[in-house]
Amino acid sequence: xxxxxxxxxxxxxxxxxxxxxxxxxxxxxxxxxxxxxxxxxxxxxxxxxxxxxxxxxxxxxxxxxxxxxxxxxxxxxxxxxxxxxxxxxxxxxxxxxxxxxxxxxxxxxxxxxxxxxxxxxxxxxxxxxxxxxxxxxxxxxxxxxxxxxxxxxxxxxxxxxxxxxxxxxxxxxxxxxxxxxxxxxxxxxxxxxxxxxxxxxxxxxxxxxxxxxxxxxxxxxxxxxxxxxxxxxxxxxxxxxxxxxxxxxxxxxxxxxxxxxxxxxxxxxxxxxxxxxxxxxxxxxxxxxxxxxxxxxxxxxxxxxxxxxxxxxxxxxxxxxxx
Amino acid sequence: xxxxxxxxxxxxxxxxxxxxxxxxxxxxxxxxxxxxxxxxxxxxxxxxxxxxxxxxxxxxxxxxxxxxxxxxxxxxxxxxxxxxxxxxxxxxxxxxxxxxxxxxxxxxxxxxxxxxxxxxxxxxxxxxxxxxxxxxxxxxxxxxxxxxxxxxxxxxxxxxxxxxxxxxxxxxxxxxxxxxxxxxxxxxxxxxxxxxxxxxxxxxxxxxxxxxxxxxxxxxxxxxxxxxxxxxxxxxxxxxxxxxxxxxxxxxxxxxxxxxxxxxxxxxxxxxxxxxxxxxxxxxxxxxxxxxxxxxxxxxxxxxxxxxxxxxxxxxxxxxxxx
Numbered sequence: 001x002x003x004x005x006x007x008x009x010x011x012x013x014x015x016x017x018x019x020x021x022x023x024x025x026x027x028x029x030x031x032x033x034x035x036x037x038x039x040x041x042x043x044x045x046x047x048x049x050x051x052x053x054x055x056x057x058x059x060x061x062x063x064x065x066x067x068x069x070x071x072x073x074x075x076x077x078x079x080x081x082x083x084x085x086x087x088x089x090x091x092x093x094x095x096x097x098x099x100x101x102x103x104x105x106x107x108x109x110x111x112x113x114x115x116x117x118x119x120x121x122x123x124x125x126x127x128x129x130x131x132x133x134x135x136x137x138x139x140x141x142x143x144x145x146x147x148x149x150x151x152x153x154x155x156x157x158x159x160x161x162x163x164x165x166x167x168x169x170x171x172x173x174x175x176x177x178x179x180x181x182x183x184x185x186x187x188x189x190x191x192x193x194x195x196x197x198x199x200x201x202x203x204x205x206x207x208x209x210x211x212x213x214x215x216x217x218x219x220x221x222x223x224x225x226x227x228x229x230x231x232x233x234x235x236x237x238x239x240x241x242x243x244x245x246x247x248x249x250x251x252x253x254x255x256x257x258x259x260x261x262x263x264x265x266x267x268x269x270x271x272x273x274x275x276x277x278x279x280x281x282x283x284x285x286x287x288x289x290x291x292x293x294x295x296x297x298x299x300x301x302x303x304x305x306x307x308x309x310x311x312x313x314x315x316x317x318x319x320x321x322x323x
Numbered sequence: 324x325x326x327x328x329x330x331x332x333x334x335x336x337x338x339x340x341x342x343x344x345x346x347x348x349x350x351x352x353x354x355x356x357x358x359x360x361x362x363x364x365x366x367x368x369x370x371x372x373x374x375x376x377x378x379x380x381x382x383x384x385x386x387x388x389x390x391x392x393x394x395x396x397x398x399x400x401x402x403x404x405x406x407x408x409x410x411x412x413x414x415x416x417x418x419x420x421x422x423x424x425x426x427x428x429x430x431x432x433x434x435x436x437x438x439x440x441x442x443x444x445x446x447x448x449x450x451x452x453x454x455x456x457x458x459x460x461x462x463x464x465x466x467x468x469x470x471x472x473x474x475x476x477x478x479x480x481x482x483x484x485x486x487x488x489x490x491x492x493x494x495x496x497x498x499x500x501x502x503x504x505x506x507x508x509x510x511x512x513x514x515x516x517x518x519x520x521x522x523x524x525x526x527x528x529x530x531x532x533x534x535x536x537x538x539x540x541x542x543x544x545x546x547x548x549x550x551x552x553x554x555x556x557x558x559x560x561x562x563x564x565x566x567x568x569x570x571x572x573x574x575x576x577x578x579x580x581x582x583x584x585x586x587x588x589x590x591x592x593x594x595x596x597x598x599x600x601x602x603x604x605x606x607x608x609x610x611x612x613x614x615x616x617x618x619x620x621x622x623x624x625x626x627x628x629x630x631x632x633x634x635x636x637x638x639x640x641x642x643x644x645x646x
Contacts, residue, residue: 023363024474027539029401029523030365030465032472038361040346042353045449045462047412052453078352089370089460126368126460130375137412137449137460139368142353149355151347200352216350 008104008127015112021084021143022121031123033085035143042142042149044075050133054176056093061103062110063176065136069114071203072140073180074257078201079149080189081142083118083182088125091135100129107136118182145189155198155217155262159289161224162271165258165281167206168235168249175255184276185259191275195267202256207295207307210260214295217262223296223304224287232256251297251307262289331427331450338435344407344466345444354446356408358466365465365472367398373456377499379416384426385433386499388459392437394526395463396503397580401524402472403512404465406441406505411448414458423452430459441505468512478521478540478585482612484547485594488581488604490529491558491572498578507599508582514598518590525579530618530630533583537612540585546619546627547610555579574620574630585612 009027018025024032035041048068050056056064069086076083088111092100104127115122120140164181181201188196198213206229214220226247235249263271271283287298295307332350341348347355358364371391373379379387392409399406411434415423427450438445443463487504504524511519521536529552537543549570558572586594594606618630 024472028475029398030367030404030472032402032467032474033364033366035358035364041356041358041364043356043408043410043446043462043464044353045410045412045447045460047414047449047451047458047460049414049451049453049455049458051455052414052451075352079355081353085366087366087368087462089368089462091370091372091375091458123366124368126370128370128372128375130372132372132374132458133455135370135372135414135455135458135460137368137370137458139366139410139412139462141366141464144355149347149353151355152351 008101011105012108015108016122018121020119020121022123025121025123026125031085031087033123033141040144040149042076042079042081042144043139044072045137045139046071046075047135047137049135056134059176061106064134065107065110066114067176067178068136068138069111069120069140070178070180071257072138073118073182074178074201074203076140076142077180077182077185078199078259079151080145080185080199081149082145082186083120083140083142085121085123086115086138086140087123089137090125090127091132092127092129093134094129094131145186147194150189150196150199152198152200152213153216155213155220155289157220157289157291158265159197159262160265160268160285161210161222161260161262161287161289163202163206163230163258163260163284163286165256166230166232167202167256167258168232168246168253169238170234170253170255172234172238174234178255178257180257181259184281187275188261191270192263192267195264196261197264198262200260202258202260203254205252205254206260207251211295213260213262214289219293221290221292221294221296222287223290223298226297226299228284228286230282230284331424334428335431338431339445341444343442343444345446348444348446349448354408354410356446356464363467363472365399365402365404365467366462367395368460368462369394369398370458370460372458379457382499384429387457388430388433389437390499390501391459391461392434392443392463393501393503394580395461396441396505397501397524397526399463399465400503400505400508401522401582402474403468403508403522404472405468405509406443406463406465408444408446409438409461409463410446412460413448413450414455415452416457417452417454468509470517473512473519473522475521475523475536476539478536478543478612480543480612480614481588482520482585483588483591483608484533484545484583484585484610484612486525486529486553486581486583486607486609488579489553489555490525490579490581491555491569491576492561493557493576493578495557495561497557501578501580503580504582507604510598511584514593515586515590518587519584520587521585523583525581525583526577528575528577529583530574534618536583536585537618542616544613544615544617544619545610546613546621549620549622551607551609553605553607
């Protein structure tokens, strides 16, 4: 088996220790988890593909591996979940520079580092080599923050909408190095309890992802205040290149990996910027949920514009890096 | 989004219902599971790749999708786990005949059917299209059978070794339609309790997989009785083609997806064929665990031969279908 799969697995295993809720980790037929308490478990999975979500020829394997975990952490953050364990399936290109083993080790080292930063234990996986492009598929398991997971469904007319951070232009490079708002999701749930009605992470663009909240909450609508939507400096830079406004980028670009949430109006004023341990991260009040379906944008001059969702469609047959 | 990713997800969602331990299924950021009782959870993941584990151009998509779930069920069976929920990540080739949507629906229908047969709830997933080959990655979650999961580690000198079913020649087609021994794993644990010391499913070949049990159990060895090893009729047929003996196929071929187990000697006689609900499935006593490392084969004439593990190496740079 020299140079083979078992060498890589043995190496990964030497660099992994069961911890947290993981009782048996890498190296058996299944991982064995012993969750604390009787609470609900959250499970999410995301697959990253060379040529679709990244380019192995251009991007650092460490960034690629980190992103594979971080996008899952962002999904977990959207439910206010507390990360616990992950399993990773990988298909390594047999013709990778330096060989698949070397690439496998580089990916694992970066995954392990990212896992450690977010208190995730790498509990198991499946390692393959093939003649195709690099594929990384991560499944993340977490536990819910009391009083339970925050769903997309649950927004009500009158709720106030917030987003964390600022939006747009992630294509300039930020999309490869997300900062999933895990601690922020948990802090919001702890602060607001059941007054936090609905939450989602922004992966397909604010308009599309807020649209999911509104649709899942029974076909509601919302009006956003154009001047309140936080545009990232990358949205400005990208707009200068492509002629679209920073606001358009903030509304429609994908892979911001910020949180969008609907909060009971009576609780909205409680949400001060000081809620997050990272004081540089702001919480922006961007609009209001309404009974009337549709997504509307109110400009500073009072003009109201209907927004059509234009977010990233993973089936669009355009090659290249999303969004 | 017409014809896009959200159409397929909406279709999958219409054909899925949360049940069992799944409280929130397909369509939110995470699946929400509410496990019964405080027991341990088992998690396993396997990725199937076109050209490596199957050929989309030759094989029925329904067989491919079923196999993606069934190989995970086999890993769970090896721990005597009770299946509960699965998440599925898929990369659909954009140039699939009939389009990626149609392929996605065919795969989902077959997955849903297989999941239903084994009481698994499809709880979530990630759906992508790309210019690469078909990739299916399934993560399966189960609960342990009391008194707990059966690990690879735990065999002791003097233990009796058994396998379910018969072995070898799965390449003739059986490898695509596995029968994971889920009910059998649970029945063995219930019957034997802590006297079931170690178990593994045979995916890389009996010699390699038994080798894992012996290595994990502290570097033990075993002697197998050549005449007791159950050779499948496919091992005979394949041997007639390639000149290798049926016994060689039974020892070294992969993807049998039978169970290999080490049982305390005092309990071995309790294991009658009638243990399994499927009375056509036999349990074969094939040898004994020994303190002396290495794997040995005793022939009918008393001659003892040392077996070198020759099983499937997923990194072997040979294209084609495993094993």
